[in-house]
Amino acid sequence: SKFEYVRKFESDDRCLPNCWMVVRLDGKGFHKLSSEHDYDKPNDSRALALMTKSAVRVMEEFNEICLAYGQSDEYSFVFKKDSELYNRRKTKIETNICSLFSSSFVYYWSNFFPQTYLKYPPSFDGRVVLYPTNQNLRDYLSWRQADCHINNLYNTAFWALVQQGGYSPSKAEERLRGTVASDKNEILFSEFGINYNNLPELYRKGTILLRRKVEQEHEKNVVGQNGMVETQRYTKRRMTILPLNVDIIGDKFWEENNDILGSYM
Amino acid sequence: SKFEYVRKFESDDRCLPNCWMVVRLDGKGFHKLSSEHDYDKPNDSRALALMTKSAVRVMEEFNEICLAYGQSDEYSFVFKKDSELYNRRKTKIETNICSLFSSSFVYYWSNFFPQTYLKYPPSFDGRVVLYPTNQNLRDYLSWRQADCHINNLYNTAFWALVQQGGYSPSKAEERLRGTVASDKNEILFSEFGINYNNLPELYRKGTILLRRKVEQEHEKNVVGQNGMVETQRYTKRRMTILPLNVDIIGDKFWEENNDILGSYM
Amino acid sequence: SKFEYVRKFESDDRCLPNCWMVVRLDGKGFHKLSSEHDYDKPNDSRALALMTKSAVRVMEEFNEICLAYGQSDEYSFVFKKDSELYNRRKTKIETNICSLFSSSFVYYWSNFFPQTYLKYPPSFDGRVVLYPTNQNLRDYLSWRQADCHINNLYNTAFWALVQQGGYSPSKAEERLRGTVASDKNEILFSEFGINYNNLPELYRKGTILLRRKVEQEHEKNVVGQNGMVETQRYTKRRMTILPLNVDIIGDKFWEENNDILGSYM
Amino acid sequence: SKFEYVRKFESDDRCLPNCWMVVRLDGKGFHKLSSEHDYDKPNDSRALALMTKSAVRVMEEFNEICLAYGQSDEYSFVFKKDSELYNRRKTKIETNICSLFSSSFVYYWSNFFPQTYLKYPPSFDGRVVLYPTNQNLRDYLSWRQADCHINNLYNTAFWALVQQGGYSPSKAEERLRGTVASDKNEILFSEFGINYNNLPELYRKGTILLRRKVEQEHEKNVVGQNGMVETQRYTKRRMTILPLNVDIIGDKFWEENNDILGSYM
């Protein structure tokens, strides 16, 4: 029709080739959402599991994602460097990933919060960031995991002071102002008997999602030589999405999973 | 931390000022989704109502959207020209709108499809397109409404041939190949007694959402002069989001709603 | 060859359709260049004429430029709104205009500075800016002309104080600090007998270049009825590039040249 | 002033960090320019030297350029990977480099073409292309050098046929159509006694510009022990821009100049 010229106003936004494309999503106003839905403090394992379930759904759909990393209300998805998804169109990638994650979050909500009515549809922003080198990509992921650690240590100390120490929120904040990591560890240990390093790695490290072949046990019934039906066990290797709660700042993880970055190390 | 330098790899993507920003969302693979969930053919009013409900939710959240237009598996949102939402950051706008629409679609699904289990989380792509002038914006919306008309006329004829005429899908397609609008109208009328222009405007025109003041009737109980409790009626004007199924290609709509484009005519 | 894949790293950068494209060039380090080549202060008519000659050369080459405006070490070129030059590729337009202007500046230097050796090749930066509406475009040009006026008034007062008033540069600067336009006019008038408004419009308004049909007188020799050779005069209308030094902030210019903005007013 | 809002219409266009930025310039319409100024065919050493002189001028001005490569009417400038020139603003970089090269070309013209009047100001387009890895950068430069070789072999054969073989241009073109490199080498050798590999490397390889410390001989007069004035010779190391006409496709060049790519090999 004579109106079709308006398509020319769309812009081309392909990502530079040969760069890592990372999509980061972050919950909008999750301060409010977490408190309105009574998230446990400082960490709600149901909420974290729901985030990870949604991320797994995204990885099942987009198989060019080779790694994902999540913590708090955010998830980052790393596409393999030579991905040609949507011709690397930036907006297409951002909106598709963000949309599927968001709808999955609602879709699976009741699996993780069976008792809690979801009061309104939540939402997430999304963005693609490009990283030219393996080092840049590792630094990006380190940045997010360091952020997880910093926030979690703070929040753990804060809520210990409030929930166990009887501090008001503002008093707790005051107490923690200006403290460094070791101070917070000390408060936790000496005042509340909490050894921070013994807390679940899920909280301290966040969640890494990888594609991995896993052995799966199967059984089948066969008629044996003696004519009797026997149950035979065997294993099959299947591609699955594996969650890990480990350090990704140091070299160990990357050495053990050296397929991700390819020739890097 | 020493990793924070990675933030510098994010790019600034502000939209040109003084342009209409239009966000268009489109369902991913809704051909499959509609058939897996037994959408009525050619139009499923529940599906259209769910789309519109989700769009209303978006407009309630983002009050700088002045108009939305939806049909089939798509919705377009028009921001007022001088909107400063997220400093006009393109990606922020695209992903937030797309995310909220997507989560709303799942959130409200069961209200519109109480009998139909949603098999998997659906998703939508999104994009911002900029239009410098009122004429460009009108042409954009005309393009979408003309698209609605063309597809709907085709689909109506197609499914009449299949469902009422006993055609196989491929025979129906063959029959319609190369026909123009008047041919399809004629087939519908002479072979199936359907006057296309009498079909619901919802199907032929799609849905326009506008913000409008509406009168609302209220009642309150007061103690009257005679000491008796009386019920008084009064009306209040409230801003609401109004759905219309009308032509937006011609001038009439724009003259009647001349606040939208401002000084344009 | 197997190396050609590197072309894919080039990005597409088309300008939004239906916007005014303005290319502004600005001399790099012309503070130094003007002093090393003994430009007259505050205004050097040779330098301004050379700038305008270079701009005319650009307009002769690119006939989709409908207007140019220059002052000091800068020139702005306005392309007609529907220009499809280089498919509106931003970088192509910027670099071509900037390159031709720069080489012209050197090429024509000796025509305007016959006595002054050009010590080194000068350079200019360039940029495209998009303006959606006629009002935005007018405001852009008004911004540049207001800038011309402000700088010229300041410089005129400054150099009067230094050259005629015996002030040192720093004393002159001090004297002018915090003064408004009327103060500077007053200083010029009462202390140096200069009526600012009588200074050449070239300095106060800058230069507008327009394409205009002009009448040109021609002569030809013909053999008359009496068999004698006669010289006949006639006029021909020819398209030329016309320099003006007038106000472009008010409406008058735009009314008199109403072809530029088209339907605007 | 109230017009300043128009600055907001300028867009931010920073190049992705940690990528090689390459600026390629290419002469506009140099087919015509070369023939109008009687360039020698197929290669004019004066023209190539003028191109290189202009490129040297650019490298003197922008010291973050670590390598340049030129052939025919084009030059490519490679910025060191971590260059922060103009905050990596794409347009600023493109236009400044392109402008200085263009003005230098005119400025130095008469040094290289003392007998030839430059008929009009020439111009060049420019563009930035980003390359994430050393391999991509090397492939880019290999692409340009392979292009040099292919064109030069063709042109050498073509002009041999025309100038020495008495072919008309169209006959020469016909003769070469569909031939591969070895065919052209064979024609040159058997019909014209030209061994292509003995032609100047300048023509076959193009020109690489590098920054290198060179030893420079100096003399000074000193009063010796015997009271006599003696001339003493000594050497000093100075940074200069060194032209090379060597292969940059193979590894040798990069091994010998391993500072350019840093840790790469």
Ligand SMILES: Nc1nc2c(ncn2[C@H]2C[C@H](O)[C@@H](COP(=O)(O)OP(=O)(O)OP(=O)(O)O)O2)c(=O)[nH]1
């Ligand atoms: N209680 C609790 N809160 C959580 C948990 N995970 C995330 N949150 C909350 C804590 C923070 O207030 C918020 C995440 O911080 P953000 O910086 O993303 O802020 P927020 O989403 O409120 O604002 P934004 O829209 O992202 O700018 O989510 C959890 O497991 N338990």
Ligand SMILES: Nc1nc2c(ncn2[C@H]2C[C@H](O)[C@@H](COP(=O)(O)OP(=O)(O)OP(=O)(O)O)O2)c(=O)[nH]1
């Ligand atoms: N039966 C039925 N189908 C509908 C209705 N509304 C939309 N659809 C289907 C018909 C089309 O196959 C599809 C919309 O067309 P699209 O061009 O957006 O295709 P689709 O979403 O499959 O692919 P895409 O991922 O957008 O490229 O959705 C409806 O009310 N009833």
Ligand SMILES: Nc1nc2c(ncn2[C@H]2C[C@H](O)[C@@H](COP(=O)(O)OP(=O)(O)OP(=O)(O)O)O2)c(=O)[nH]1
């Ligand atoms: N004496 C004299 N100087 C002039 C004339 N036209 C321009 N200039 C000088 C005055 C200013 O110092 C300079 C233009 O100001 P800019 O803001 O463009 O500064 P400049 O080019 O030095 O730096 P830039 O590289 O543009 O950031 O050129 C003139 O006619 N006479």
Ligand SMILES: Nc1nc2c(ncn2[C@H]2C[C@H](O)[C@@H](COP(=O)(O)OP(=O)(O)OP(=O)(O)O)O2)c(=O)[nH]1
């Ligand atoms: N005779 C001669 N011609 C040369 C020499 N160097 C370059 N040229 C000419 C040959 C080509 O026609 C032209 C370069 O090819 P291009 O593909 O850049 O074409 P041209 O500049 O004409 O068009 P363009 O504006 O870049 O699209 O310059 C030379 O040394 N001698």
Ligand SMILES: O=P(O)(O)OP(=O)(O)OP(=O)(O)O
């Ligand atoms: O949380 P981030 O990393 O997105 O950082 P921000 O400060 O929230 O900024 P933005 O406006 O980009 O979401």
Ligand SMILES: O=P(O)(O)OP(=O)(O)OP(=O)(O)O
């Ligand atoms: O449906 P549209 O308008 O998005 O057009 P398309 O042909 O689907 O193209 P794309 O979604 O890839 O931009």
Ligand SMILES: O=P(O)(O)OP(=O)(O)OP(=O)(O)O
């Ligand atoms: O002279 P302008 O308008 O370009 O403004 P600026 O302050 O010089 O900034 P830049 O040249 O860096 O865009």
Ligand SMILES: O=P(O)(O)OP(=O)(O)OP(=O)(O)O
């Ligand atoms: O010579 P190039 O590499 O620039 O390639 P082109 O075919 O001339 O294309 P353009 O100059 O239009 O990018």
Ligand SMILES: [Mg+2]
């Ligand atoms: Mg944020």
Ligand SMILES: [Mg+2]
């Ligand atoms: Mg958040």
Ligand SMILES: [Mg+2]
């Ligand atoms: Mg967050």
Ligand SMILES: [Mg+2]
């Ligand atoms: Mg589409």
Ligand SMILES: [Mg+2]
């Ligand atoms: Mg669709």
Ligand SMILES: [Mg+2]
């Ligand atoms: Mg659709």
Ligand SMILES: [Mg+2]
């Ligand atoms: Mg500037």
Ligand SMILES: [Mg+2]
């Ligand atoms: Mg300047």
